[in-house]
Amino acid sequence: MAGLTETLQQVDTGLDASLERLFAFLAIPSISTDPAYADACKAAAALAAETLTGLGFTATVHPTAGHPVVVARTDTGAARRVLFYGHYDVQPVDPLELWETPPFAPRFGATPDGRRTIVARGACDDKGQVFTFLEALRAIKATQGALPVDVTVLLEGEEECGSPNLPGFLAAHAEDLKADVALVCDTGMWDPKTPSITTSLRGILHAELTIEAADRDLHSGLFGGAARNPIHVLSRIIGEAHDENGRVTLPGFYDDVVEPPAEVRARWEGLGLTAETFLGPVGLSISAGEGDRLVIEQVQSRPTFEVNGMFGGYTGAGTKTVIASRATAKISFRLVADQDPEKIRLSFEAFVAPRVPADCKAVFSWGEGARAFLVPADSPDLTRAAAALEAEWGVAPVTIGSGGSIPVVGQFKTRLGVDTLLIGFGLDDDRVHSPNEKYDLTSFHKGTRSWVRILEALA
Amino acid sequence: MAGLTETLQQVDTGLDASLERLFAFLAIPSISTDPAYADACKAAAALAAETLTGLGFTATVHPTAGHPVVVARTDTGAARRVLFYGHYDVQPVDPLELWETPPFAPRFGATPDGRRTIVARGACDDKGQVFTFLEALRAIKATQGALPVDVTVLLEGEEECGSPNLPGFLAAHAEDLKADVALVCDTGMWDPKTPSITTSLRGILHAELTIEAADRDLHSGLFGGAARNPIHVLSRIIGEAHDENGRVTLPGFYDDVVEPPAEVRARWEGLGLTAETFLGPVGLSISAGEGDRLVIEQVQSRPTFEVNGMFGGYTGAGTKTVIASRATAKISFRLVADQDPEKIRLSFEAFVAPRVPADCKAVFSWGEGARAFLVPADSPDLTRAAAALEAEWGVAPVTIGSGGSIPVVGQFKTRLGVDTLLIGFGLDDDRVHSPNEKYDLTSFHKGTRSWVRILEALA
16 A cells, blocks of 8 residues: 555646646635525535545535535544535625636636735635645545545535524534544645644624614705714714724623733744734735734734624715615624623623614624634644644644634534644635635645645544 | 686696606606616606607707706797706615605505605606696696796706706806796795795705725734724714714814894794604604704704715625725715805815824715805795795795705806796605605696796796
8 A cells, every 4th residue: 555655746746637626616606695606505515525425435415594514424444533624605706896807717826926826716715725635535545545534524605604504504413523633724824834723713793783763765955964864873883883092892892801821922922923014915004903912912812893894875876865764784793712702792782772862773683603712732633733734844833823713613612522623724815705815826735735644643 | 818717727627638748757767876877868858858849949958978958948039038947867766675666657646644646756856846847838838829938948967966067058058048037946845735935055065985994805804903994994984073962073064154044043943843743754753963953953054964875895695704995985065054165175074084094095086066055035036936826825935945955056146147936846755865756746736837827927
């Protein structure tokens, strides 16, 4: 039976074929948050299941109230089983006009400093990352016949819209999904040369707030000056949600936020990350966050109140002299440490109530919240995976926190009792969720090689 | 030659035919602010010109950079000439789902208290009002052969989008448009039984403000807490534009606002208009305006800062964890007394500047402003028209102010040297600019009869 070297060579020689398969996956517009793309989501799930079947997995596409969940598994009786999680859905592409090429026509590109890239919606988040794992499996099967561990692959299609159906699915299939360790490939590297394992994530809570005023749109000439304008009311609420120092003003918002351990704080200070270095690449230079906090704290260990979208009144071309009857804000909170989504919900409703005139109405719509998550630093699998990554990249991985949220990690712990290793190969300049999203070719290639080594190490 | 009585009888007996002609006009979706309806605007202009030609007018459809202007005139050598102004364009219909029947399928309806109505976009503003005048001309021609005065009819198609091309048109055609008095039918009655002549109007100034932050949309997990959110910046600006007392906080905003004459104020106080009585019909009960002002002051003699529309970030279905790169507010100011649009523009820009972070940008787009207008109370034509209205309605017309803006009135004064009588038959419950706009059948019928009497009186 061939060994690691042959398998890694197989990854290298098979790279073009791997990219061809990835491009076919990227070409499917599986935008989960927009019902118009339901069929595309089905198609992406089907392609993933078909791919895994081709690798000798028993694959099933499970329908849900939303988009399907793909579960595929090997049962060779290996000593250990890993559960790999990823998602086949992607973010919406708007604003479309800012894309240099169509978002679902994958192409090769290059960064200003000459790194070769794959450009498409989902190139990194999460289709490209998922394929690093699938192509690693393919190379191992091709060279060694069998995998060193049994593998369960779980691919959902609603990660970009809050995974509404995943908790129920995990509860219903907890037994089948049991594993010794979970692997999630939806995070980033420290820099293009340094791999990382993410050991902390922020939680998330989605809210939609609509202020309702008059029972119809009003002529701003006849009623302007007396009639309440819900856009003004909503703007004041949003405007007052942060103080001059960038601190969220919701009552008790920071109650359950804890300070990072001294050594972590020391490491952060050592990084010398500044607003200029962190925000410069996206055209900003001044941090909007808490003035007395490090930038890395602001995006990793501090909670946020963020308006992701806001709309009310006339938004078309030209002008319309109208006072709208309602205005809406789409809001998300990033949660840290011990913050409880339920307490945050009550805090926001308490913050809004006194700011709504008695003859107006505040209508809330809440998503299911997810708490923040911290991976145990003493996990033996963490040590094994770190060694495998160092062997591939020639430098020890940095263990970092992420400001993002991957609720499934917490659910694996609570519903399956499984710890998760968050290992991904994304980079800060990948433009995930933005126009012209990309994934470095090196991330894809060495990411695939990394999984070969990690699966070996976890055996 | 037949007299007034016969002409009024002709209006009565011809009512059904008049309504048929109005319905054909209402069926044209001449939404001027949306380029998609340019052809419909052309069609409405053509129908108006054709109608006037049929009444013996010399009618011309003048193309402009935007929608055409219709000018039609008689030249019988009568002692006096009146210039009638109206507009054939209408407001957008959104939100379409709130219309009980299609906005451009005119129908008869009824108010809860049994008044018969015409329901359609433009039923009142301004197609229905324009037709009261055209059908009055028709009845006079039919019964008397000639009009008692020479008439110039000026119909524009951009009133609902700020009349960008009208000032230039008036300047270019000032000579042809000269008249002894101008008549504008785009205002309302005091109540369903009491006519009115509007003697004051608020001016208007349109602005669009866009806050630009990062050079791309950002992932709110990776950047949230450090990256500036332009929706937050814009919301704070809008939220701070009014104080707790409903007063606009822009520097010097009230400098050129004057107090109404004592007798006007006394009359206003006598009206006993309250927030409950004024706002109750639209589902509100508390005034949003300056706490120390009468409601009627708030909507007529006090200036406003109003956001007519606001949008930024993700506004589609579901959620998107994004920090937008920009957010926009469509704003209009209602101006009173001596307020100068240019000074208000500078005041708002000065208000915004210190509220925009140094690494963000505020982009302004301004429309041409219009000052407030006051009709001289001692105009003999005002007296004549008032007598004619009293003869028709059996009660003397109330001279009132309007919070709306009809910039053309100021331009008639400055560019043509003509004073304007604002006489209209709209009602507070007509839902102009809102879904299910209507016009009372009585407004249309007696409005037509009123013009017959007024034209006679002005001879």
